[in-house]
Amino acid sequence: MTTTYSIGELAREFDVTTRTIRFYEDQGLLSPRRRGQTRIYSPADRTTLKLILRGKRLGFSLAESRDLIRMYRPASDNRQQLEALLERIADKRAQLERQLADIRVLQTELDDAEARTRQALTTL
Amino acid sequence: MTTTYSIGELAREFDVTTRTIRFYEDQGLLSPRRRGQTRIYSPADRTTLKLILRGKRLGFSLAESRDLIRMYRPASDNRQQLEALLERIADKRAQLERQLADIRVLQTELDDAEARTRQALTTL
DNA sequence: GGGGAAGTTTACGTTAACGTAAAGTACCTC
DNA sequence: GAGGTACTTTACGTTAACGTAAACTTCCCC
Numbered sequence: 434m435t436t437t438y439s440i441g442e443l444a445r446e447f448d449v450t451t452r453t454i455r456f457y458e459d460q461g462l463l464s465p466r467r468r469g470q471t472r473i474y475s476p477a478d479r480t481t482l483k484l485i486l487r488g489k490r491l492g493f494s495l496a497e498s499r500d501l502i503r504m505y506r507p508a509s510d511n512r513q514q515l516e517a518l519l520e521r522i523a524d525k526r527a528q529l530e531r532q533l534a535d536i537r538v539l540q541t542e543l544d545d546a547e548a549r550t551r552q553a554l555t556t557l
Numbered sequence: 558m559t560t561t562y563s564i565g566e567l568a569r570e571f572d573v574t575t576r577t578i579r580f581y582e583d584q585g586l587l588s589p590r591r592r593g594q595t596r597i598y599s600p601a602d603r604t605t606l607k608l609i610l611r612g613k614r615l616g617f618s619l620a621e622s623r624d625l626i627r628m629y630r631p632a633s634d635n636r637q638q639l640e641a642l643l644e645r646i647a648d649k650r651a652q653l654e655r656q657l658a659d660i661r662v663l664q665t666e667l668d669d670a671e672a673r674t675r676q677a678l679t680t681l
Numbered sequence: 682g683g684g685g686a687a688g689t690t691t692a693c694g695t696t697a698a699c700g701t702a703a704a705g706t707a708c709c710t711c
Numbered sequence: 712g713a714g715g716t717a718c719t720t721t722a723c724g725t726t727a728a729c730g731t732a733a734a735c736t737t738c739c740c741c
Contacts, residue, residue, distance in 0.1 A: 564717090565718080595717090595718060595719075596719090
């Protein structure tokens with residue numbers, strides 16, 4: 434009763450090629466079930482793909498996205514590892530803060546650019 | 558009396574190599590003055606470099622940054638071009654909005670991840 | 682049973698964004 | 712004037728993230 438997806442369905446939904454999705458699997462970012470040769474994607478796989486593409490829009494490398502995926506799952510019971518994970522999470526958070534600041538600066542620069550452009554238009 | 562910078566100074570300040578700065582010039586993103594063979598960078602050049610690096614942190618390609626740089630300068634008196642420019646500015650703005658949304662989603666996901674990790678730590 | 686349509690593997694090709702190395706010039710200093 | 716430091720050009724190398732093509736299987740449909 435749980436929904437599943439074919440590779441083509443996911444490709445269409447997220448506007449990527451099937452090659453891209455298989456490549457992500459090759460890089461260890463996805464590991465869908467198989468029915469014979471054919472890949473069967475679960476809702477969790479779909480969520481992972483969404484996470485990867487969100488990362489891409491923010492300029493993350495696939496290695497960074499792989500890291501993000503691991504953050505999103507415990508996958509360890511080792512104290513050392515869990516504490517290291519907390520640090521990596523904090524680092525990512527700091528990076529996102531920097532990106533936020535960068536976006537805000539760019540937004541005001543676009544404001545300026547637009548104002549000057551409109552000004553140039555009125556003086557024609 | 559206006560301050561200038563050598564390529565090495567800029568490289569040190571922004572933690573990039575001189576090769577990178579020359580590459581940006583090669584791609585038409587920078588065009589510093591010359592004294593003989595040597596490149597002399599103005600404060601405006603420095604600002605442009607800052608803009609490029611800010612774009613990089615947000616995952617922009619150099620082509621996108623080149624576009625951004627052009628947005629930031631009028632460089633035209635043609636009505637068509639100015640109106641086209643306004644559209645490109647609006648597009649960029651929309652892209653930044655998407656990135657903002659993506660960051661917010663990732664931030665709450667990091668919140669979740671951290672909470673779960675801390676929980677896993679307490680149950681050791 | 683002859684096509685499509687959608688899936689598969691394998692493998693070589695491509696582009697962006699530099700890295701790296703070589704070989705030379707300009708200036709400063711001891 | 713020998714060496715050091717910072718600059719220059721030229722050119723080949725490298726990595727990430729796929730694109731593209733070929734050759735194959737599976738399933739459905741008429």
